[in-house]
Amino acid sequence: MNSLRSPPSISHDHLVQSWDAAVQLLKNAGVSISSIDLVKAVAQLDVAVAGLTPSDVSTRVIVGAQCAYACIAGNPFSLDVQLQPGMAAPTSLRNSSLENQQQAKHLIRQAMRMEYAVTILALQDKKPVAAAA
Structure with missing residues (x-):
């Protein structure tokens, strides 16, 4: 049984822009992002950008x-x-x-x-x- 969910259909450029905007908002708000959180987020972004689905x-x-x-x-x-x-x-x-x-x-x-x-x-x-x- 597979636990991966299908990522939403979003373009790579849109994902990168959204990621950059989210990071900037957090920085502006004074939120500290740990390195492990960044690694997890990058891995999730990597899966989404690759367009992996459970069938893949x-x-x-x-x-x-x-x-x-x-x-x-x-x-x-x-x-x-x-x-x-x-x-x-x-x-x-x-x-x-x-x-x-x-x-x-x-x-x-x-x-x-x-x-x-x-x-x-x-x-x-x-x-x-x-x-x-």
């Missing part, structure tokens, strides 16, 4: 001797996710999705810290330190 994405469960997998395929992607034993496929897939979102959030946080460090180094106006031999 197939999801099936393959049960092997040692484990089971959810196989998700569409054009141009495919993804195999190992399911947790003793758990219903949708529940396991949802747990895996949440885990990946948490990992993505952690990586985005780390990247933001690195960018902050770059700014600090640039402000200190120091020459780059040579790597140890």
Whole structure:
């Protein structure tokens, strides 16, 4: 069973203009948008722009001797996710999705810290330190 809904029929240019307008409205209102929210929004926009519908994405469960997998395929992607034993496929897939979102959030946080460090180094106006031999 597929959980993706058909996106509304909207042109790519209209989506981009709407996205830009929404972000500007939020900024003008002083709303802070977290990086993970932006990543989620971009992923949703990506699906909408690609025009994916439930008929474009197939999801099936393959049960092997040692484990089971959810196989998700569409054009141009495919993804195999190992399911947790003793758990219903949708529940396991949802747990895996949440885990990946948490990992993505952690990586985005780390990247933001690195960018902050770059700014600090640039402000200190120091020459780059040579790597140890």
